[in-house]
Amino acid sequence: MMFMQPSEGRLPASWRQAGRRKLAVRQTSRRRMQLRENVIGYAMLVPSLLLFAVFLFYPLGKSMYLSLHLTDPRGRIAAYVGFENFTALLTSDAFWNSLRVTGLFTLYTVIPGLVLGLVLAALTSRPRRGMRAFQLVFSMPVALSIGTAAVIWMMLFHPTMGMLNYWLSLAGLAPIQWLTDPKWALISISIMTVWMNSGFNYIMLHSGLQSIREDILESATIDGAGPVTLFVRIKLPLLSPVLFFLTVVSIMHAFQSFGQSHILTKGGPAGSTEVFVYSIYKEAFVNYQLGTGSAMSLVLFMLLLILTLIQFLVLEKKVHYQ
Amino acid sequence: MTIRHGWSAAFMYIALIVLALVLIYPVYYAFASAVMSPEESSQYPPRMFPSHLDFSAIRSVVDLVPIGAFIRNSFFIAAAITVGQVLTASLAAYAFTFVKMRFRAFWFGLFLSTMMIPWEVTIIPNYMTVKSLGWLDSYPGLIMPFLASAFGVFLLRQFFLQLPKELFEAAVIDGCGHWRYLARIVMPLSRPALASLAVYAFLNAWNMYLWPLLVTSTPEMRTVQIGISMLQFEEFTAWNIVLAGVSLVLLPSLIFLVLGLKQLVQGITAGAVKG
Numbered sequence: 001m002m003f004m005q006p007s008e009g010r011l012p013a014s015w016r017q018a019g020r021r022k023l024a025v026r027q028t029s030r031r032r033m034q035l036r037e038n039v040i041g042y043a044m045l046v047p048s049l050l051l052f053a054v055f056l057f058y059p060l061g062k063s064m065y066l067s068l069h070l071t072d073p074r075g076r077i078a079a080y081v082g083f084e085n086f087t088a089l090l091t092s093d094a095f096w097n098s099l100r101v102t103g104l105f106t107l108y109t110v111i112p113g114l115v116l117g118l119v120l121a122a123l124t125s126r127p128r129r130g131m132r133a134f135q136l137v138f139s140m141p142v143a144l145s146i147g148t149a150a151v152i153w154m155m156l157f158h159p160t161m162g163m164l165n166y167w168l169s170l171a172g173l174a175p176i177q178w179l180t181d182p183k184w185a186l187i188s189i190s191i192m193t194v195w196m197n198s199g200f201n202y203i204m205l206h207s208g209l210q211s212i213r214e215d216i217l218e219s220a221t222i223d224g225a226g227p228v229t230l231f232v233r234i235k236l237p238l239l240s241p242v243l244f245f246l247t248v249v250s251i252m253h254a255f256q257s258f259g260q261s262h263i264l265t266k267g268g269p270a271g272s273t274e275v276f277v278y279s280i281y282k283e284a285f286v287n288y289q290l291g292t293g294s295a296m297s298l299v300l301f302m303l304l305l306i307l308t309l310i311q312f313l314v315l316e317k318k319v320h321y322q
Numbered sequence: 323m324t325i326r327h328g329w330s331a332a333f334m335y336i337a338l339i340v341l342a343l344v345l346i347y348p349v350y351y352a353f354a355s356a357v358m359s360p361e362e363s364s365q366y367p368p369r370m371f372p373s374h375l376d377f378s379a380i381r382s383v384v385d386l387v388p389i390g391a392f393i394r395n396s397f398f399i400a401a402a403i404t405v406g407q408v409l410t411a412s413l414a415a416y417a418f419t420f421v422k423m424r425f426r427a428f429w430f431g432l433f434l435s436t437m438m439i440p441w442e443v444t445i446i447p448n449y450m451t452v453k454s455l456g457w458l459d460s461y462p463g464l465i466m467p468f469l470a471s472a473f474g475v476f477l478l479r480q481f482f483l484q485l486p487k488e489l490f491e492a493a494v495i496d497g498c499g500h501w502r503y504l505a506r507i508v509m510p511l512s513r514p515a516l517a518s519l520a521v522y523a524f525l526n527a528w529n530m531y532l533w534p535l536l537v538t539s540t541p542e543m544r545t546v547q548i549g550i551s552m553l554q555f556e557e558f559t560a561w562n563i564v565l566a567g568v569s570l571v572l573l574p575s576l577i578f579l580v581l582g583l584k585q586l587v588q589g590i591t592a593g594a595v596k597g
Contacts, residue, residue: 034422040500041423044413048433051410051470054451056436059444066446075450123338128331137342139583140349142590143575145529147547148568151554152348155355155561163351166368198345200590207591227330256440259531263551277442277532284446285536297443304440 066294073288085295095296097271098279101186105275106254108190109197113250114243116194117201122231125209135206141199146259153192154179154264179265182272189260189273197253201246208242209235240319248311255304276300349572356380356569360560379566383553386563389570391542392549399461399545400527403468407523408516411474416504418475419482420490430479436472442532449536463537464545468527474519481515482508514588521582521589528575546571 067085072078089095120138124131141149156163157178165175178188212235220234236243258277261267267274267282274282280300284293355363359376362369383389417423418430448467457463485508493503509516534545544552550571553564579586 037421038423041417041421041426044417044421045429047410048414048470048472048475049429051466052433052436052472055448055467055470056439056444059447059451060439062447062450063443120341123334123341130335134338134342136580136583137346139587140346140576140579142525142586143572143579144349145547146531147550148352148572149348151550151564151568152352154554155565156348156351161364161366161368161561163368166366195345195348203587203590207587252440256442259547259551262531262535263554280442280445281532285449290446290450294446297440297446301440301443305438308438 063294063297066291067298069291071288071290075288075290081291085292086299089292089295089299094271094274094279098274098276101272101274102255102276104186105190105193105257105273106251108187109193109254110247110250112190113194113197113201114246116198117205117246118239120198120202121205121209122235124206125235138202138206139199141196142203143199144196146196146263149192149196150259150263153188153195157188157264180269182269185265185269185273189264192264193254193257193260197250201250204242204246205239208239212238237320241321244311244315244319247315248308251307251311252304255300255307349576352565352568352572355562356566358562360562363562363565364560379560379562380570383563383567383570387549387553387567388541389549389567392544392546393571393574395464395543396528396546399464400524402461402465403527404520404523406465406469407471407474408520410470411478411519412504412509412512412516414475415478415482416500416508418479420503420508421500433472433475437476445532445536452537458537459539459543464534464543467533471519471523474523477519477522478512478515481512485511517585518589521586525586525589 066077068080068082070078070081070085124134124138144152155161159165159175159177159180162178164178168175176184179185216234216238217230220230225233256277257275258281261273261275261278262281265273267278276296277300280293280296283289283296354370354372356379357375357377358369358372359378362373362376363379414433418426418433452458452463452467455463457466489507490503493507498506529547530545531547531551534548538544538548541549550567553567
């Protein structure tokens with residue numbers, strides 16, 4: 001069947017006008033709607049954007065500006081020095097020392113922290129009698145924060161009255177100057193940090209293990225995999241996204257740690273626990289050198305950026321996403 | 323088979339108990355010292371168990387330092403930051419999910435990029451800003467810089483994206499505007515994600531150390547972290563007074579942990595959404 005389509009040319013002129021008007025109305029209303037979408041959208045972004053502008057973007061720019069200047073003791077700009085703050089940093093022993101300390105602290109805390117978390121999570125992964133109590137105990141350190149944890153360990157580390165040295169004496173060993181011996185101080189604050197972070201690592205790895213599908217484990221068991229094979233060949237690869245996340249986060253935290261050194265050792269003895277952020281704090285808020293302090297904080301920014309980039313480029317290739 | 327199984331189970335329980343004792347010991351030590359008498363806590367060899375409950379240390383610490391003010395400050399600051407972050411983040415996340423405005427991709431990219439900026443880079447200029455605003459040693463100085471969170475926006479957007487699209491289309495056909503859709507549909511449906519963000523934000527705010535250290539100076543404005551760590555510099559006759567303070571501060575957190583472990587776990591693991 002054929003229909004005769006009415007062509008526009010045959011319509012009365014008044015109809016055509018009405019049609020055009022309708023189209024125009026629809027267009028303006030669409031434009032108005034688009035405008036309204038924009039207004040609403042930006043109104044919703046404004047609170048966050050404003051806060052970021054004042055407390056993030058502006059300070060970032062200001063840090064760059066400060067890093068090129070010297071400041072007087074009251075924090076005002078004294079002189080433009082170009083990149084001298086940076087070159088002074090790169091040639092100072094203190095800078096390289098704090099980098100080395102931060103690197104060692106990262107090494108001492110990240111790997112033991114992950115291993116401890118894995119062991120705890122593996123031991124509590126099977127539903128057995130009493131597991132909930134152990135889960136609670138192993139999660140408990142998340143209730144602690146740097147203030148409370150550091151004060152408790154300060155007492156435990158005490159050279160004459162502390163529990164640690166008392167137990168060493170019971171074992172017939174010589175006491176250790178935990179916080180005042182340059183050989184031990186960094187290890188001591190690392191032990192405390194691993195303990196404090198163990199709750200977070202445990203919770204992450206435990207829930208990672210719980211989310212592994214039961215049928216995968218069953219079929220592996222039927223194929224004759226023992227508990228160790230099961231853990232190394234099946235669970236670890238399936239946990240790799242969580243492990244990767246924890247590695248990135250722990251390294252970031254280690255590079256940004258401050259409270260340990262501030263409360264327990266004040267960066268000492270002999271700078272052996274002076275981590276990077278503690279150096280920034282000392283430079284900017286004890287010595288009031290805002291210029292060099294800003295330069296140091298920008299170096300930290302660059303370091304973290306590079307480290308994270310490397311981890312995503314190198315490590316993430318080994319991560320198994322389901 | 324069963325014998326081997328029994329042995330491995332026994333071994334596992336021994337390992338569990340040893341690890342649990344080691345990990346819980348520092349906290350036990352704090353609580354045990356808090357209820358010892360000053361003489362008992364400074365004995366040598368050190369005592370493992372208090373002979374009887376002695377509350378003099380707890381009483382002294384409450385008398386000597388404004389520990390109630392520390393807890394109140396920390397609680398108020400953390401609560402304000404949590405509410406602020408949940409509000410600003412849900413607004414922005416809604417805009418990034420449902421509102422078709424111009425340059426949306428650009429702004430989202432900008433938000434994401436802020437997650438790369440470590441807080442330490444901004445600390446010197448922020449200190450100067452807060453100082454020039456006269457906010458040193460005040461609540462605004464402790465709260466304002468933390469009211470927005472790019473991580474929160476990202477977390478909530480991921481959740482909003484999973485809400486069924488048909489819901490939004492149906493609401494639009496029914497003439498429901500953006501604000502109403504956000505308040506009536508999106509927020510109630512996103513309660514789990516909002517709770518996760520809230521727990522995460524609260525914990526981070528509660529645990530802040532460097533910033534409150536810089537901007538507070540009077541004891542009355544100190545947060546728990548600063549107040550507790552400064553106890554060690556005070557001249558006390560016995561150090562178990564310090565540990566009594568630590569125990570008082572730890573008690574609410576531990577109770578919270580026991581009661582809300584599940585929510586806490588969800589809040590913490592929320593941080594791992596596609597690490």
